[in-house]
Amino acid sequence: MMRRLGVADIRAGLASGEFSAVELVEDRLAALEGAETLNAAVTLMPERALEAARAADRRRSAGEAALPLDGVPVAVKDLFCTEGVRTTASSAMLEDFVPPYESTVTANLVAAGAALAVKTNLDEFAMGSSTATSHFGPAVNPWKATGDPRPRAPGGSSGGSAALVAASVVPAALGTDTGGSIRQPAAFCGVVGLKPTYGRCSRWGIVAFASSLDQAGPLTRSVRDAAILLAAMAGHDPKDSTSAREAVPDFEAALGGGVRGLRVGVPREYRVDGMPDALDALWRKGARWLEEAGAEIVDISLPHTHYALPAYYIVAPAEASSNLARYDGVRYGLRAPAEVVEEQYARTRRAGFGAEVRRRVLIGTYVLSAGYYDAYYAKAQRVRRLIARDFEQAFGKVDAVLTPTAPTAAFPLGEKMDDPIAMYLNDVFTVPASLAGLPGVSVPAGLDGAGLPLGLQLIGRPFDEATVLRAAEALEAAAGFDAEPEFVR
């Protein structure tokens, strides 16, 4: 059963000669073909994956030391530029764009032996919480509610990556998280999703959404696998001025320590009106599990939480409106020709951008406009500093913060599409850590009454992913989440 193998299992299986990397990758490529109904793949990369697998097998037969991700099939959100393989950001604008360069993070994974197998579907330019704004149509969550045949959203924007990991098509996937785009789909799909500290992974070669928030991270089926992936992805990159010069610890070695003596904060401001009972109960249960494992649970306050979502929906669109200005039809990507250049811009961008992208570009342009800058952008940046300070103060008392990941379980496809505010509310628990640049991980912790997965989020100090992962591992152990989605049953 190669389907359920995790990253650590693959390492052991290859070492013992139980299977070869080529066997594994061929098996997983076949599984990808069989997962078409999820609409999670944008572009398959069988040659690339097999080449990496063959190289891993060669290394093993030559008696060379194995690389940390030898032969591990990895799905890559189609926001990471991959050399010679089209990179679309799930947008008509870049439908045929083939970059002549490789993102630092994917290059790091390749250097670690990984077999990058597929580019995955996402919300267009990573703007969304459902993967339904994709130019290629919505990705589908492998989970369904009991007795409800409606397909559900995998969350977003890294929905395709989360769906493929949840459906056990690949053991690991890359996502990016700007306001929750790894953690929320991880929660919706019942997998582990880690957003590292801002600056931990290079942004070079990742199609930019909001530069001050974007961060790459792994989606896996176990905390250990997330730790292994992160170690391979992370590190200072001289090509990204915002990438940190912090040393990258051995995250896997930091696991297994338990949470005895760890102080975990439960912020009262996250208990929002209308939170489903099952989620509220799970959150309390999560705190109890950690307490039983030896952690000390502390009630804390993060007083500016309430302002995080509006601040985020000013800062992120503002940066996006500027980051997406380069898609003008002049040098690459879609061009809708016209006689005069202004008309060519308008036609190109109208044809190339979907409704959600256009909405955010408009919002961003508006909040940066003369006369509005102070009222919106400058104020949002002040709020952002206050939120960061809330966390700083909290981390004087606690070592990690426990919250729900998303306010609901996965919703049916097509829901909330006509109500952007309802859609934006998906990010209410993930956005504060994004604004503060902090590491956060979503751990699948249980099912709701309808049999849909729910996630709990742990947030840590800057560059203290090790503690976050250690606490996540304790949560994972206590939750014993081993349910499988309808798709694989």
Next chain:
Amino acid sequence: MSALIEGRDGVWEYTIGLEVHAQVASSAKLFSGAPATFGADPNTQVSLVDAAMPGMLPVINRVCIEQAVRTGLGFGGAIARHSVFDRKNYFYPDLPQGYQISQYTQPIVSGGSVEIPGRTVRITRLHLEQDAGKSVHDRDPDRTLIDLNRAGVALMEIVSEPDLRSPEEAADFLTRLRALLRWLGTCDGNMQEGSLRCDANVSVRRPGAELGTRTEIKNLNSIRFLREAIEFEGQRQVEVIEGGGEIEQETRLFDPDRGETRAMRTKEDAHDYRYFPDPDLLPLELDEDFIEEIRAAMPELPEARRSRFTGELGLSDYDADLLTAERARADYFESAAAGRDAKQAANWVAGELLGRLNREGLEIEAAPIPAARLGELVDLVGDGTLSGRMGREVFEAMWETGKPAAAIVEERGLKQISDTGALEGLVDELLACEADKAAEYRAGRTKLLGFFIGQVMKATGGKANPKVVNELLRSKLEV
């Protein structure tokens, strides 16, 4: 010198401020490793970052920061320990990112000044920004083509206070600033190639009255055009106001063929640039050591050198100005003058050498006579080995052949004869032969002295020391 504009009913005065765009002398662009070479084939100096490919990120080029700091220190500005790069957002086909990275509210240098004759011109600020690419309209009948070679090249925008009072002063300011940049090696100052260009903000007012509404003349690429554009614009504004009109705040272009400025766009259709801090770049933090290191390595500045030349070395103002117009000139002069009479050396450098360079259209770096060799020539004239005329002959030979002065003197047997003993015989012989003329001289026709000197010079092939000959003849004729 301030200048007034003669209006129909009284005089008006100019208020002028300049914004100078100086391309940073650097082998690479401001935020990418692509070369910043001028004149290369279109789109051959373009990196993925310059073309704004998806996911590409800017990384600041340290050399450009050093050059900006050096320039700021050069005009006495305050170097900001903390400055910020902002995005200036607008759509233009030759602006690949859809924004220019610039410094808006927190520039790298604030304050400072530049001296021009009769005035200290205050500098408001210097900030770093990216250049844009070039739209080419004349290569294809139907399409505009884009050349991104310049896109991302580092510029220093240097803004003056509105302290200038005449087109002449504006020209002086730009001349002095350009010389300073070249002196520091932070910009090559080449206005033909566009390494240095300038916008002028111009308004007119009655002397002592409130400031008038200004217009901005864009992209002036020579000092002459700057002067002409301001002159025209001042006249135009006076005519508008005296004709009962009002000056519109607008951007204008100078047409050098017609010698006039034309409206380009008005304030109403000005862009909203939506400035905000570039989130791809951290604020630029400079530590004191970094700044001090640059300060310690600063060359002596033109102003200081000028006053040392006039004070310590006793040069005339004229020579000092000439010799400090370029750092290479001043360096050349100082090595030519080392250990000898500085005024004599200055005469040779400012006179003979600069004159010849000028005629040949060469910069001093290309002079075929090294400074030390010119110094040797100065010595040979100074110690009387060569007459001034012989010296000039040797100078020309040195220029043509590249040989040292001594070798030419040797080859051509050019040694000046100053030995009284050797000349006395010649003089006696001459006076004996020309006894009639000697008698005429003694009878009062002293003008004949020139004739006698000429004869001695002729007899010696021009090598006789004319001063010695003169003295000898006088002593013999006036007994």
